[in-house]
Amino acid sequence: MHDVIIVGGGPAGLNAALILGRARRRVLICDADRPRNAGTPATWGLFTRDGTPPAELRARARADLARYDTVEHRTIEVVEALRDGDGFAIALADGRRERARRLILATGLSQDIPEIEGFATYWGTGVHSCPYCDGYEVRDRPLIAYGRGHGGCGVALELSGWSQDVTLCTDGTDGDLSDKDRDRLARNRIRVVTTPVARLEGNGDRPSRLSFRDGSDIPCAAVFVMPFACSPSPLVTQLGCDLDEARGVVPTGDYEKTNVPGLYVAGDASRRVQFAVVAAAEGAMAAFAINTEILAETTR
8 A cells, every 4th residue: 555646747746756755655656648738848937947848857857756766656547536445546547456545636637728720739839828937938029818808808918018019819709898907908008809710820830820700810929818617637526526616626725635635636736826836836735744644643
């Protein structure tokens, strides 16, 4: 029986495994190797590793884990998870089952991309969800905020910190914008285009133009979508976690604890901002809490 099973091999899961390995806990980390940022060429905002490709970060982290003999890493999908007595049991895609005292879900989210031609093509290279992660590389160039209502307005205003050439595209509606939102957009010289979007065009590597169904178009270096629905891992509902349905995330408490005793959720699937450095910190906090709990149980 493992002390901890970690599902997910992104920054949260890998950093949790590192902290637990250094605490000499028996850890199994299972990773299906389908990262949300697979199409992203670089990870930004991570000190000493700013601009490192995500795959390289994961490879370095796995190499770090190799020095801890109590940590096992498997590239395999977890297809089921459930409470099992005082601990947890998981079923793997190869039919094997494993048990642990504690469970960390670091599964991230599955991003739902608007069904606009070209958006999937340029996802990670010209279509983004986070200006903090990708705004600097397209600074002072024409930028598109794609969204509606107060959320779309918020993305457009946020982008004004990176460029003075920002357009909010609401794709065929009046945008559901309040008078207050419209006033703020106008004061900050942000255009609002309500024409339905046809496609995002570019050279195959980077986008250059957003075309509309009426035949018009506008130049753009990047499109930033407002936070659309994301899909959490089905393991979340299997285990009975509370879920914020609107955002698709788990509302964790202190040290990434969930409403299910012994179950932790760290990384993008939890409630905080979705930065790599924050995900890694959440994994570390969950690991600290778990080690403290196990220590208390075994030293009574």
